[in-house]
Amino acid sequence: MTYYVTTPIYYVNSTPHIGHAYTTIAADILARHYRQRGEDTFFLTGVDEHASSVARVAAEQGLEPKDYADRILGAWQEVPRRVNATNDFFIRTSDDGHKAFVQDFLQRIYDAGDVYEGIYAGWYCIRCEAFKTEAELVDGACAIHETTPEWIEEQNWFFRLSAYQDRLLALYDQRPDFVVPSFRYNEARSFIAGGLQDFSISRAGQPWGVPIPWNPDQVAYVWADALVNYLSALTYARRGEDLRPRFWPAVRHLLGKDILRFHCVYWPALLLSAGYDVPHQLFVHGWLLLDDRKISKSLGNVIDPLDLVEVYGADAVRFWSIRSVSFGQDGSVSIESLHERYERELANDLGNLLSRTTAMIARYLDGDLPARPTSDSPVRDLLDGLSADVAKRFDDYDLTGALERIWEVVRGLNRVVEGQAPWKLAEDETRRDDLEQTLYDLADGLRAVAVALASFLPETSSRIQAALAGDPAESSWDEVAYGRTTARSGIVAASPLFPRIDSPTTAA
Ligand code: MSP
Numbered sequence: 001m002t003y004y005v006t007t008p009i010y011y012v013n014s015t016p017h018i019g020h021a022y023t024t025i026a027a028d029i030l031a032r033h034y035r036q037r038g039e040d041t042f043f044l045t046g047v048d049e050h051a052s053s054v055a056r057v058a059a060e061q062g063l064e065p066k067d068y069a070d071r072i073l074g075a076w077q078e079v080p081r082r083v084n085a086t087n088d089f090f091i092r093t094s095d096d097g098h099k100a101f102v103q104d105f106l107q108r109i110y111d112a113g114d115v116y117e118g119i120y121a122g123w124y125c126i127r128c129e130a131f132k133t134e135a136e137l138v139d140g141a142c143a144i145h146e147t148t149p150e151w152i153e154e155q156n157w158f159f160r161l162s163a164y165q166d167r168l169l170a171l172y173d174q175r176p177d178f179v180v181p182s183f184r185y186n187e188a189r190s191f192i193a194g195g196l197q198d199f200s201i202s203r204a205g206q207p208w209g210v211p212i213p214w215n216p217d218q219v220a221y222v223w224a225d226a227l228v229n230y231l232s233a234l235t236y237a238r239r240g241e242d243l244r245p246r247f248w249p250a251v252r253h254l255l256g257k258d259i260l261r262f263h264c265v266y267w268p269a270l271l272l273s274a275g276y277d278v279p280h281q282l283f284v285h286g287w288l289l290l291d292d293r294k295i296s297k298s299l300g301n302v303i304d305p306l307d308l309v310e311v312y313g314a315d316a317v318r319f320w321s322i323r324s325v326s327f328g329q330d331g332s333v334s335i336e337s338l339h340e341r342y343e344r345e346l347a348n349d350l351g352n353l354l355s356r357t358t359a360m361i362a363r364y365l366d367g368d369l370p371a372r373p374t375s376d377s378p379v380r381d382l383l384d385g386l387s388a389d390v391a392k393r394f395d396d397y398d399l400t401g402a403l404e405r406i407w408e409v410v411r412g413l414n415r416v417v418e419g420q421a422p423w424k425l426a427e428d429e430t431r432r433d434d435l436e437q438t439l440y441d442l443a444d445g446l447r448a449v450a451v452a453l454a455s456f457l458p459e460t461s462s463r464i465q466a467a468l469a470g471d472p473a474e475s476s477w478d479e480v481a482y483g484r485t486t487a488r489s490g491i492v493a494a495s496p497l498f499p500r501i502d503s504p505t506t507a508a
Contacts, residue, residue: 001039001040001250002039002040002042002246002247002250003031003039003041003042003250003252004043004044004247004248004252005027005031005034005041005042005043005252006045006253006254007045007254008023008048008253008255008256009046009093010046011047011051011053011054012049012051012054012068012069012072012073012076013051013053013054013057014057015072015075015076016076016078016306017295017305018288018304018308019256019288019294019295019296020305021079021083021305022288022321023255023285024080024083024085024087025083025085025318025322026321026327026399027045027085027254028080028085028086028087028318028455029318029322029399030394030399031043031087031455032454032455032458033477034394035086036451036454036455036475037391037476037477038476040246042243042246042247043085043086043087043088044088044089044091044230044237045080045085045087045090045091046089046092046093047073047076047092047093048226048229049065049069049092049094050093050094050208050209050210050219050220050222050225051129051222052129052203052208054068054208055206055208056126065208066094069092069094077090078306079305079306082305082309082314083314084314084318084458088237091232091233091237093229097235098228098233098236099210101228101231101232101236102210102220102224103211103213104213105228105231105232105274106212106213106220106224108273109201109273110213110214112273112274112275113160114163115157115158115201116157116158117156117157118156118158118198118200119153119154119155120152120153120154120156120158121153122152123137123150123152124149124150124151124152127145127147127298128142128145128258130262131152132149144258144294145298145299146299155204156200156202156203156218157200157201157212158199158200159198159199159224159269159270160273161196161198161266162197162198164272164273165196167272168265168268168269169193171268171278172192178281179282179283179284180283180284180328181283184257184264184284188260188261188264199266200221201220202218202224203219203221203222207219210225223262223266227263227267227270228270230251231248231271234248248277249277249280251280251281252279252282253267253281253282253283254285255283255284255285256285256286256287257284257285257286258287258294263282263284264282267279283328283397284328285327286329286330286331288321288325288330288332289331289332290333290334291332303335305317308338311501312339312342313459313498314459315346315456317338318456319346319403319457320341321333322400322403322456323341323345323400323403323404324337324338324341326401327397327399327400328397339503342501343500345407346497346498347496347499349407349410349414350410350460350498351496351497352414353442353446354464354467354494354497355493355495355496357417357439357443357446358493359494360439360442361491362491362492363426364435365439365491367489367491367492368487368488368489369440369443369469369487369488369489369491370436370487371485371486371487371488372437372440373482373483373485374437377437377441377482378416378419379416379442379444379445379482380482380483382409382413382445383409383445383448383480383481383482386409386448386480387452387480390402390452390480391477403456406456409445409449409452410449413442413445413449416445422435422438443468443485444482444484444485445482446468447468447484448479448481448482449464450462450468451475451477451480452480454475463497467491469489469490469491470485470488
């Protein structure tokens with residue numbers, strides 16, 4: 001199987017916040033997991049540069065949009081790097097390869113007879129980069145950004161979305177898991193069923209963007225340019241190689257609920273028009289909220305992901321963002337909740353388990369662990385079904401559930417420590433077998449947990465494997481099973497995986 005996963009490409013009109021890092025982290029966890037399962041995987045993220053809001057911010061700073069974008073690019077490239085994401089490519093919509101592809105794509109829908117010229121007039125929210133109907137406004141303002149939209153009236157090129165209503169409905173009926181979770185599928189389907197309006201795919205008033213091939217005085221509407229990145233990247237990410245046959249349409253798009261229509265309605269219609277297959281699946285996630293409001297630059301309530309990573313490390317931030325909000329739902333986050341989970345779950349549940357286990361192996365067995373899997377073991381029972389259960393949850397995008405399923409085992413291993421009390425077994429020479437057995441089981445359980453956690457906590461996973469004198473490279477998914485630990489020597493008491501951090505704070 002092939003597995004191609006994407007994040008939305010982020011607007012560069014301001015700097016990143018935790019809401020952006022969130023999708024990148026989730027996509028990375030999926031990509032790493034499917035790689036572990038041996039799938040041919042490709043992971044794409046990047047930035048969306050041709051927004052009117054980008055041109056506006058650049059002008060405010062006295063810069064050409066491209067110069068502005070070049071300057072802020074580093075801050076965005078830093079996000080995947082700092083959260084330890086393994087993206088295979090980072091796309092910029094100002095890449096020549098992308099721009100050429102967009103022109104070809106638009107020409108295809110033009111040649112298909114789906115484009116006509118018309119006048120558009122309406123309220124436009126520059127932050128959404130979308131026209132708003134009167135019904136969508138709250139007291140005259142955009143409901144998401146709480147800003148007043150602008151009245152725009154211009155001669156544009158329109159895409160005949162209305163002509164795709166039946167084909168989209170047929171697609172949704174044939175593929176009930178085209179959009180997940182199902183309540184998002186229903187939302188998209190009822191939007192389509194409610195009747196589709198043609199939309200403008202060009203802008204006349206500004207030069208920043210990809211020129212329309214048959215009318216170069218106009219540029220592509222930012223969404224007609226941005227969505228195409230998912231396909232264009234495959235044509236030039238690897239020099240001299242066209243990755244489309246390999247990865248299209250095996251794509252899974254991750255996106256926030258605010259951009260559902262563009263992805264679940266416009267994008268498949270544009271693809272059908274241009275003669276491409278529609279995506280395999282779209283997963284729509286919720287928002288991270290702070291004080292019940294979306295974290296967003298325009299609302300001014302941002303948490304800088306890089307500050308958090310600086311203090312708590314990438315793994316802790318990855319852990320917290322997936323664990324504190326059920327993936328797919330909205331949920332509130334706070335730095336206090338990160339701190340609390342760091343101490344209670346990472347440092348205590350997992351960190352102490354490793355410290356205690358390795359310290360006991362060092363002390364009671366001189367660091368030498370004999371290989372002795374057994375049929376009658378509480379750890380065997382704990383690990384039973386783990387691999388299949390976690391894989392199933394991943395297949396359902398239930399990242400939060402997958403992590404909780406692994407954590408059940410972590411808690412179970414802690415109970416084994418307490419229940420077997422190896423320190424008591426060590427006092428009794430005649431119970432040497434039981435002691436070795438228990439310590440083997442704990443080490444093996446930790447090893448299996450480390451492999452299962454590798455996509456969530458990549459650094460921690462390697463450190464656990466190394467502390468158990470194992471090979472971090474042995475992390476293919478079939479290692480998530482009891483009894484794979486071989487005889488090992490030289491195990492010493494491990495240093496804390498998650499050292500104490502004083503107060504819930506970000507770097508000053
Ligand atoms: N550029 C468009 C996407 C084009 S994709 C072809 C865009 N960019 S964005 O930077 O505004 O948002 C990108 C993603 O970040 C969206 O999926 C959005 O939902 C997500 N998030 C932004 N703030 C968020 C939270 N507070 N919480 C979770 N995700 C949020 O839209």
